Amino acid sequence: MKTLLISPSYYPQANASYFPLGLAYISAYIQSQGHQVIGLNFNHMPMEKRNPALCDTLLHEEVDIIGISGLTVAYNEIDRLIKVIREIRADVPIVLGGGITSVEGELMMNTLQPNYAVVGEGELIFTRLLKALEEGDDVRKIAGIWCWDADKPKFTGEGESPKYLDELPLPDLDSFGIREHIGLQGEHGQFSYHLTRLDAGRSFPIAASRSCPFKCTFCHHAGMGTYKKHDIGRVVDQIEGYIQTYGINNFSIYDELFSANKARVVEFCDLLKQRNLNIQWFCQLRMDQLDLPMLKMMKETGCNYISFGIESGSDAILGSMKKKITKQTITDAVKIVREAKIGIQGNFLFGDPAETQETIRESLQFQQDNQLYFCDWSAVIPYAGTPIYHYALEKGLIADRETFMRSLCNISGYLYNSQVNMTQMSDEEYKDWYISLRELNDENHRKRCTKVVAGEILERWKSRITIECPCCSHQQTLDLPFPFEQDENGPLLNGPVGVQGMNVLCPDCGRKMHLKARDIPHMKLVYDRFQAEMDALAENQQHAIFIPALDRFATVFLEDIKIDQTCVAAVYDTRPFREDKLFLDRRTQLLDIDRVKELDGQNVVILPWVEYQKVLDWLKHQNVTPKKVICWNQFFRNAISEA
Structure with missing residues (x-):
């Protein structure tokens, strides 16, 4: 059978963060049993190119069956892929594999609606499923799969896994773009x-x-x-x-x-x-x-x-x-x-x-x-299948299993908005600890900062920099693209871009050291120009409304950018858990689409933030005209363009 095997991506941009070795082993094994394979590794494509690549394959290849493998954090993406596939080729059966099938199998079958799912190590089980489908046999006799019995999902019991790994063929790396993985x-x-x-x-x-x-x-x-x-x-x-x-x-x-x-x-x-x-x-x-x-x-x-x-x-x-x-x-x-x-x-x-x-x-x-x-x-995190997941279920801490599993697909949103508190601390104490510990990460990194010996700008988003290890004094020079999340237009701006520094491993002593973002030559331009805007507010004795009430990067950002607190008229945030929290010596007020009118005629400073675009859109749709908007994320790209 001609099999299309798909590896979903967990990132919006093309990346080399992960290579689907497990799927490469499956591909090699089923090929050794006489089947053909087409591989699609979406990690090597930016998000906007993945659907076209999938559609092109489905329309121009004679695909007999489709396999998708992923962990539970790919739940929403796999759901999306199945819907796209069924719109184009509803006749082709879809088989799921990987970690997502090994826990909450019945829930997975009922919500994602694949035709089949392989549970466990897939080489032998998937091959038997392919053979049964090819020969028209009853798949319910194959151990190790979920299938449909009338309109109900049925698990056929534990299947056979390879006893000796060395009997398996070498993984099929090329079908999943190993050279692209290297090139990225x-x-x-x-x-x-x-x-x-x-x-x-x-x-x-x-x-x-x-x-x-x-x-x-x-x-x-x-x-x-x-x-x-x-x-x-x-x-x-x-x-x-x-x-x-x-x-x-x-x-x-x-x-x-x-x-x-x-x-x-x-x-x-x-x-x-x-x-x-x-x-x-x-x-x-x-x-x-x-x-x-x-x-x-x-x-x-x-x-x-x-x-x-x-x-x-x-x-x-x-x-x-x-x-x-x-x-x-x-x-x-x-x-x-x-x-x-x-x-x-x-x-x-x-x-x-x-x-x-x-x-x-x-x-x-x-x-x-x-x-x-x-x-x-x-x-x-109580991932499905773990002992603490079952503990959270028993204690009633997870109200709806599907909602919970889908929430994990946006791990940042889960951690800040719907995190499961399994301790005896109150939810407020728990969240306060979580936020302070995340902030502590950045503070700790700065306890061992590298010494910058020399640096020069090479390109718009790239500098050459020589750094010295604070532990052993070893020096190394690097040509550094920064920030790392970039496309053909430059840095991706959907987050606290340019704030987080980087941790560098010393090749001599093996200790880590921290390089501040503002110490990178082309990044220094951004910081200097943003600082000039903050200084101008103070010099002209102007007030501004600051958004949001920073948590994760508050300490390090305010070390690098000095804000005169006499300029702070108020602090707003769209996130309910930040309401009434102290930031820049002001109690945070909750901002929604109705209260955005209060920004009319005011100076507004939008600090590094994931949701900066939401506020800019509110201003536009509500016809609110601030006196001036100083937005880090927008300013970030323009500062270097104008240099």
Whole structure:
């Protein structure tokens, strides 16, 4: 059968944040069984090009069946894709796979209405489904799928998964645009706000295992079955082959857990040394499976950072999460990883059911004691299938499962507007803690800022900058495109653009450092011109209404832009949870479409904000004419254009 396999994207812009390795394995396997595959990886296209690409494929290819794979956060996007497909080719059956099918299967079938869904590892199950459809057999006899029995969804029971990963063919990377994935990355560095590596070059995805043997309460290994491993020799064979085929020498091991023991990591490093493979690589490990000799081997063979699940600095919370580590384990691991000069990637999680204000303070002290300034705070989210999801259901904290799952597709909106509070704290206390912890992330980053040695503007949105590590004084020079979210017209303006700085990994000592946005030469123009507008208000003794009441970036933005508080007539915000909160020494007032008339004839300053366009539209539709509007997001693009 001719099969169209689709990987949805979680971002509006073309990106290399994720490569669908799981779907590439499925594609390779069904091709080995005689089927044809067309791959569509929407990560490599901006949003406006995805529908045309899908429509073109459906209209010009003889497609027999369509497979879509994604996690639950793709719920709304998969819903949209199914509707588009059915408008064009209602005759083609649609099969869902991936994490979205492994939890809440009946809900998924009833709401998204696919023809079939594969549950678990899909190679064997999907192949059997294709064969049954091709031969006209009863699909209800195939274990491992959801199908329809009359008008009701039916699950056929657990299906068979591959026993030995090494028996599977190599993943079909080319059908899903591996060369586009490589091409979307920076030639000499990997740029992100969270972790920028200037010496890494383009990165290549590889899998050495599936799933994870541990059962943390906030995690669900959706659709991945039991923990299985590729032979390390085969993994290194793949790396060697990919170097020759794609000219890549930097590898991201996508595994949830690269190894549950030290011996496997040592074997990997030994083989890299024996074959003289000069690569760089990244993996995820547990903090209770480390020692200094192993870490030094990892460093010698090119490991430049490791991702760890830190989660908390409170033993009570680590126990509640079933992490099977203690805060002493974390302290000991951090010490030897730093001694080995390998970078640390990790998060603290807030909001476990056992969380209290005391455990938060304990974790905050632990974070400072260990100088984990770049291990950011995130919220515990009760993703479907996790133990804490079932806890939230039992406690009545999730009123409607479909509404909840759809809300997770806009994670920022969920975290600020409909977050599930599983603690004993009040909802107001919980939200206040969440906002303050997110703000703390940015404050912590600035505790270790890089020294800017030299810089010059190369292009409108690009500078060359030399920075010095504050820990070891190592210097590096980068050609830096900034902000990172750009299209052919320049930066995407739908957010606090240009405010968030970037965290850079030192290639020498492995420590992170922070580069402020305003210290980047072309960004300094924006800040200087916006500051000039604020200074003019003060010098002319003019008042202005400020919107919104900043939370996440308030501290760092007001460090970089000085606002004379005598100029602040009032502070407005459209978000109800910010009402009456103190900002710029004023109590925030709620702004809606009716109250926007109060801005008529006033100076209005719109600070960096996701919803800035909403207020501008209100002004237009209500025929409100402020005396002057100084909008960061609009000003941002114009400031450089006029330079």
